[in-house]
Amino acid sequence: MATDSLVRDLTRITAPDRVLSSPEDLMLYEYDALSSRQAPQAVVFPESTQEVAAIVKLAARLGVPVVARGAGTGLSGGAVVTEGGLVLSLARMKKILEIDFENLRARVQPGVVNLDLTLAVADQGYCYVPDPSSQKACTLGGNVAENSGGPHTLCSGVTTNHVLGLEVVLPDGGVIRTGGKYWDRPGYDLTGLLVGSEGTLGIVTEIIVRLTRRPDDVKTLLAIYDRVADATATVAAVTARGITPAALEMMDGFTLRAIEAATHAGYPLDSAAVLLLEVEGLKEEVDEAALALDTVARENHAREVRTARTAEERDLLWRGRKNAFGAMGRLSPNFYVQDGVIPRTRLVEMLDYIGEVEQRFGQRVGNIFHAGDGNLHPLIMFDARNPEEQRRTLLAAEAIITKCVELGGSITGEHGVGIEKNELMPLTFSEDDLGLMRRIKAVFNPQGTLNPGKVLPSGKMCGELRIQVS
Amino acid sequence: MSRATVGTETDFAAIVGESRVSADTATCAGFAVDGVRPHCVVYAASAEQVAEVLRCAASHELAVIPSRNGTKLAIGNPPRRYDVALSLKDMNRVWYYEPDDLVVSVEPGMKFGDLQHFLGRHNLWVPLDPAGGERASVGGLLAANAAGPLRLHFGGPRDMVLGMKIATVDGKVVKTGGRVVKNVAGYDLAKLLIGSYGTLGVIVEATFKLYPRVVERATWLVEPASLATTRSLRRDILRSPLRPLRMTLLNAGAQALLKGEEPGPDRLPGAAGFQVWIEAGGSERVIARYSSELGALGAKLGAPLRRIEDDIAAKIWEPIADFGVWLTREKQVPVILRAAMPIAAAEEFLERAEREAQTENCAVAGIVQLGVGVVELGLVSDRDPRPELIASLRHSATSLGGNLAVTRCPAELKAQIEVWGPPGDDFEVMRKLKAAWDPRNTLSPGRFFGGV
Numbered sequence: 036m037a038t039d040s041l042v043r044d045l046t047r048i049t050a051p052d053r054v055l056s057s058p059e060d061l062m063l064y065e066y067d068a069l070s071s072r073q074a075p076q077a078v079v080f081p082e083s084t085q086e087v088a089a090i091v092k093l094a095a096r097l098g099v100p101v102v103a104r105g106a107g108t109g110l111s112g113g114a115v116v117t118e119g120g121l122v123l124s125l126a127r128m129k130k131i132l133e134i135d136f137e138n139l140r141a142r143v144q145p146g147v148v149n150l151d152l153t154l155a156v157a158d159q160g161y162c163y164v165p166d167p168s169s170q171k172a173c174t175l176g177g178n179v180a181e182n183s184g185g186p187h188t189l190c191s192g193v194t195t196n197h198v199l200g201l202e203v204v205l206p207d208g209g210v211i212r213t214g215g216k217y218w219d220r221p222g223y224d225l226t227g228l229l230v231g232s233e234g235t236l237g238i239v240t241e242i243i244v245r246l247t248r249r250p251d252d253v254k255t256l257l258a259i260y261d262r263v264a265d266a267t268a269t270v271a272a273v274t275a276r277g278i279t280p281a282a283l284e285m286m287d288g289f290t291l292r293a294i295e296a297a298t299h300a301g302y303p304l305d306s307a308a309v310l311l312l313e314v315e316g317l318k319e320e321v322d323e324a325a326l327a328l329d330t331v332a333r334e335n336h337a338r339e340v341r342t343a344r345t346a347e348e349r350d351l352l353w354r355g356r357k358n359a360f361g362a363m364g365r366l367s368p369n370f371y372v373q374d375g376v377i378p379r380t381r382l383v384e385m386l387d388y389i390g391e392v393e394q395r396f397g398q399r400v401g402n403i404f405h406a407g408d409g410n411l412h413p414l415i416m417f418d419a420r421n422p423e424e425q426r427r428t429l430l431a432a433e434a435i436i437t438k439c440v441e442l443g444g445s446i447t448g449e450h451g452v453g454i455e456k457n458e459l460m461p462l463t464f465s466e467d468d469l470g471l472m473r474r475i476k477a478v479f480n481p482q483g484t485l486n487p488g489k490v491l492p493s494g495k496m497c498g499e500l501r502i503q504v505s
Numbered sequence: 506m507s508r509a510t511v512g513t514e515t516d517f518a519a520i521v522g523e524s525r526v527s528a529d530t531a532t533c534a535g536f537a538v539d540g541v542r543p544h545c546v547v548y549a550a551s552a553e554q555v556a557e558v559l560r561c562a563a564s565h566e567l568a569v570i571p572s573r574n575g576t577k578l579a580i581g582n583p584p585r586r587y588d589v590a591l592s593l594k595d596m597n598r599v600w601y602y603e604p605d606d607l608v609v610s611v612e613p614g615m616k617f618g619d620l621q622h623f624l625g626r627h628n629l630w631v632p633l634d635p636a637g638g639e640r641a642s643v644g645g646l647l648a649a650n651a652a653g654p655l656r657l658h659f660g661g662p663r664d665m666v667l668g669m670k671i672a673t674v675d676g677k678v679v680k681t682g683g684r685v686v687k688n689v690a691g692y693d694l695a696k697l698l699i700g701s702y703g704t705l706g707v708i709v710e711a712t713f714k715l716y717p718r719v720v721e722r723a724t725w726l727v728e729p730a731s732l733a734t735t736r737s738l739r740r741d742i743l744r745s746p747l748r749p750l751r752m753t754l755l756n757a758g759a760q761a762l763l764k765g766e767e768p769g770p771d772r773l774p775g776a777a778g779f780q781v782w783i784e785a786g787g788s789e790r791v792i793a794r795y796s797s798e799l800g801a802l803g804a805k806l807g808a809p810l811r812r813i814e815d816d817i818a819a820k821i822w823e824p825i826a827d828f829g830v831w832l833t834r835e836k837q838v839p840v841i842l843r844a845a846m847p848i849a850a851a852e853e854f855l856e857r858a859e860r861e862a863q864t865e866n867c868a869v870a871g872i873v874q875l876g877v878g879v880v881e882l883g884l885v886s887d888r889d890p891r892p893e894l895i896a897s898l899r900h901s902a903t904s905l906g907g908n909l910a911v912t913r914c915p916a917e918l919k920a921q922i923e924v925w926g927p928p929g930d931d932f933e934v935m936r937k938l939k940a941a942w943d944p945r946n947t948l949s950p951g952r953f954f955g956g957v
Contacts, residue, residue, distance in 0.1 A: 137740060138847040139879075160744075161660050182689045195696070196664050211931040217878045218661060219845035220648065221925040222908055222954045223705075223935045227663055227696025251746035275605040277717030280780065317746060319790040376685040379604045394806065408686045409606075448687040456690075461692060467677040472692050474941045480932065490691070 038076045041099060041121070045079050048089045053080040053127070063120050065115065066106045068169075068456055072115040075102070075122040080125050084210060084240040091238065091485075092123055092208030100487045101206075103234045105146065105177030108169040110372060111235045111453030113181060119486040123238065130153055132241070139246045140199070140216050145176020145239050148178060148496050152244070164191045168357045176339050179239050182231030182447035186356065187313075189407040191247070193449065195203040195230040202241035203229060206485045216243055228475070233451050233484040236479035250315035253281070254325040255343040256354055258310040258332035263287060266308035267382045270406045273312075274379050278327050283407030284311040285354055290363070290401035290414065291355070293482040297362035300355030303347075306338065310406065311356055337499045359403050360414070367399070367416035371428050372393070374450040375439030388438050389413055396431040398424065410448035411439070417432040429500050436500070437462060452490045455500060461493045513565045517547045517589070520557045536590035538570060538952075539583035540916050543590040547956040550710035552678045554669055559707065560676030562589050563947040570949050571707045573614045576637030576830055577649040579913045581702055582924050586949030589705070595645055600710055603686060604629060606713040608667065608684050613708045620736045629715040634826035643802070644708045650700030653826035654751035654874040659716065660701050665871070669695045670710035683713050697938065703949045704957055705942040716957035719750065719786035725799055729780040729808040736852045737778050739875045741802045743848070745786070746763045747795060751874070753825050755780045756855060758870035758885065763824055768836050768870070768885040782813075782821060806823025827880045828872050829912055838870065838883040840890055840914045842898060844905020848878045857901045858882055865894045878907070889914075892921040899926055913925065928955040 045054045059073040081087045094101045102119030129146035149170040152163045166185040201213035214226035239470040260266040291302045314324040330338050343349040362369050377385050393400050401414040417424040439461045525548040533542045546615050549555045562569045573593045593614035601610035604627040618639025634645040634653035652661030668682025679774035683693035729735045759780045779934045785795040803810040824831045832838040851873045862869045867886040884890050902909040939957045
C-alpha cells in the first residue's frame with residue numbers, strides 16, 4: 036500500500052494535523068518500553084469512536100495492519116508495528132466522560148492516563164485501584180489491552196477485576212458495547228475476554244471502570260534483612276498466616292542500592308534485601324495487620340522494621356519502588372526486565388536459580404518482585420553494543436522463564452505476551468489450547484489486520500524470546 | 506428412544522463403561538429439563554471422558570446438557586433438543602491444593618459445601634455464597650455465575666478463578682489461565698465460560714484463588730421505615746470507609762416467607778416494612794467500630810441498629826444467599842426473577858415491582874443485594890402471572906439501566922415469554938463465539954441468551 040494514498044485517505048477522515056507521516060515523526064513510534072522495531076507507515080490520532088471506526092474500515096479495505104497505541108509504555112512490544120501499517124494512537128481520546136459516585140463507576144475514553152482518573156476522584160475520597168508503576172504516563176486503554184497490574188493489586192485485583200464494560204471497534208469497523216455499569220448482563224462475558232487481549236480482538240474506545248472508596252487508613256512498612264532467604268521466608272509466612280497486605284514488594288540489595296542512589300528514598304545501603312509492605316482498611320484493621328506483619332518480619336530475622344510515620348515518608352518509600360526501572364539505568368547501559376510468575380511457595384527456590392543463571396551466563400541480575408503474588412521482575416543487565424552480551428542476556432531470560440513454567444507458574448504476570456513472548460507460548464499452552472485461541476481470534480479479527488504478529492506464536496520460529504535493543 | 510441414540514449408547518459405553526450409561530426411564534426422568542427428557546444419562550469420571558462423550562455426541566448430532574445436582578438447570582429457555590444428560594457427579598476430586606500458596610484446583614462435580622469443608626481444615630475458603638448453597642456444584646456455580654451478596658466485599662466467581670480446563674465438543678481438553686494469582690498469558694477464556702450456562706464447553710477443572718476464612722463476624726439488623734430511608738442508608742454506608750461483607754434488603758413478602766409463613770397473595774403483607782441485614786467481619790475492635798458507625802448512620806436516619814446473635818444470623822443468611830432456589834425448594838414459589846442493574850437503581854426497582862405486581866393481584870417476595878445491584882423476586886399469586894407482568898417488570902428494569910431474567914417459571918408460562926430479555930449489539934459476536942466453540946450446537950442448544 037502506497038503511503039501517500041493512505042495518508043490522503045486518512046486526512047479525509049481526520050484533520051490533516053492529526054496524521055503523521057514524515058520519517059522524523061514516525062521514528063518516535065518505532066519504540067515502546069521494551070524495544071524498537073520498525074517505523075509505521077503513518078500515525079493517526081482519531082478523536083472519536085466514529086473516526087476510529089472509519090480508520091479501521093479504511094485499513095480493512097486497503098488491507099493495512101492497524102496497531103492501537105496508548106502511551107507506548109508497554110513492556111512486551113504490544114504497541115509497535117511488526118508488519119508495516121498504521122499506528123492508531125488513542126492519545127487524543129482522553130476525556131473522562133462520566134463520574135458516577137453513587138454507582139461507583141466512571142466512564143472514560145482510552146487515552147485517559149491511569150493516575151489522572153484517580154486524581155479526578157481523589158477529593159471525593161475515591162480511587163481507581165490498579166496502579167502500574169508507569170501510572171503517571173500509561174493510559175487506561177493500554178491497561179485494558181494488557182490487563183495491567185501493579186504493586187497494589189495483591190488484595191484488590193488487576194485491571195480485569197475493575198473493568199465492567201467496553202465500547203469496542205471491531206476490525207470491520209463495526210462498533211459494539213459489552214457489559215455495562217453493572218455485573219451480570221446475560222450473555223457471554225465479552226468484557227472479560229477483551230481485557231488482556233492485547234489489541235488483537237478490537238480497539239477499545241470507551242471503558243466503564245469501578246471506582247473504589249479510599250481506605251480509612253494505610254500503613255507502609257519497610258523490613259530490612261541481612262540475608263535474602265529471610266526476606267523470602269517472611270513472604271511465605273505472611274501468605275501462610277492469612278495476612279493479606281495491600282502490597283508486598285521485595286528488592287534485593289543490588290537493586291535497592293541503585294534505587295537509593297537515584298531517588299534517596301532512605302533505603303539501607305548495606306542490606307541484602309528489603310520488603311516493602313503496605314496494609315490498608317479501617318484504622319483498627321490496619322493497626323492489627325501492621326503489628327502482625329512487624330511480628331512476622333522480626334520472627335524471620337528482619338534486622339529492622341520501619342513504619343512510615345507520615346504521608347511524605349510513605350510516598351518516598353513508594354517513589355523508590357516505582358522509579359526502580361529508571362534507576363537501574365545508572366548501573367548498566369541496558370537492562371532487560373522479565374515478568375514471570377511462580378507459586379509463592381517456590382520463591383526461595385527461584386531466587387537460588389536466578390543466582391545460578393547469573394553465574395552461568397555472566398550477566399548481573401537485579402531482583403525486584405511483586406513478592407506477594409509471585410510476580411518476578413528480574414532485571415538482567417547488559418550492554419547492547421556488545422552482541423555477545425545481548426545473546427547471553429536472552430539466554431538467561433529464557434532460562435528464567437522456563438524455570439517459572441517448570442515451577443507451575445506463568446511466562447507473564449502483567450506485561451503481556453506481545454511480540455516478546457509469543458514464540459514462548461508453547462512452553463505453557465498445548466497446540467489444542469492455542470488452536471482454540473486462534474479460533475476465538477478469528478471470530479473478531481478474521482483477516483488478522485488488527486495488531487498482527489502478537490500474542491499467538493507464528494509457528495515459524497521455535498520458542499525463542501524476541502527483543503531487539505537499539 | 507430414538508434410533509440415533511440406540512447405536513450411540515454403545516459408543517458412550519465404550520468411553521465410560523457399560524455400567525455408567527443408563528437409558529432407564531426413571532433415571533432419565535430425573536434429568537428432565539423443562540419437561541424434556543433425555544434419552545440416556547452418561548456418567549463421566551474424567552476430563553478425557555467428558556471430551557470423548559462430547560465428541561461422540563457431536564458426531565452423531567446429539568444434544569448434551571451437563572449437570573451435577575441440577576440446582577440451576579431450571580434457568581434458561583426450554584432445550585431445543587436434548588438427547589444426552591451428562592452427569593458430572595463422579596468428578597469430585599481435588600487435583601491440586603497448596604494451602605500456603607492459597608490455591609486449589611477441583612473437578613466440577615464437587616459440591617461447593619464439600620469444597621468449603623475441605624478448605625476449612627486450613628482455615629481457608631472461597632468467599633462465595635452462591636444460589637444452591639452447599640448443594641451447588643463447583644461447575645454449576647461457575648456456569649451460572651452464581652454470585653450471592655458476598656460479592657459486595659469479595660467480588661464474584663470471575664474474580665476468583667485463576668484458570669480452567671475445559672472439555673470441548675471436538676474431543677479436546679484445553680487449558681486457560683493457570684495456578685498462579687497473576688497471569689496474562691493468552692486469552693482469558695475462563696471469563697467466557699463463567700456464566701455461559703453450559704453452552705460453550707464443559708468445565709472439567711477449575712482453579713480458585715483462596716482467602717483466609719473470616720472467623721469473627723457480626724450481623725446487624727436495621728428496619729428502615731421506607732425505601733427512601735433504605736436508599737440513604739445504603740448510600741451512606743457505601744460512602745463511608747466501612748466495607749461490610751454483605752448487605753441485603755428484604756421486603757415484607759420476603760420477611761414473611763423467611764419467618765415461616767406460607768405463601769399466598771393475601772397472606773403476604775403489602776409494601777410496608779423493610780429489613781436491612783448487614784454482616785461485617787474482623788476482630789472485636791473492628792466489629793466495635795462497625796457497631797458504632799453503623800449505629801450512628803442508622804440513628805441519623807431514624808432507623809436503629811440491632812445486633813443479631815450469631816446462631817440466628819447464620820440461619821437467616823443461608824436462605825437469603827440462596828433465595829432464588831430456596832423459594833422454590835422450600836416454599837414452592839413458581840416464578841422467580843432476577844434483575845441486575847446499577848447499584849443505585851435497585852431499591853427503586855423493588856418499589857416499582859411491588860406496585861406493578863399488585864395491580865395483577867400478585868405479591869412479591871423480594872430481596873436486594875445492596876451495593877451490588879442484584880434484585881431477586883418471587884412472584885406469589887393464585888394463578889400463574891400473565892406474561893404481560895413479566896414484560897412490564899422487564900421494562901422497569903431496562904428503563905433503570907438494567908435487565909431482567911426469569912430464572913424459574915412453569916413450562917406453560919415459559920413458552921410465552923423471553924427468559925433472558927433482548928440481546929444487545931454485541932450479540933452477533935456472541936453467536937459467532939458459540940459457533941467457534943460448538944459448531945453443531947451440541948451443548949444445551951437453544952437454552953441461553955438469544956436462543957444460543
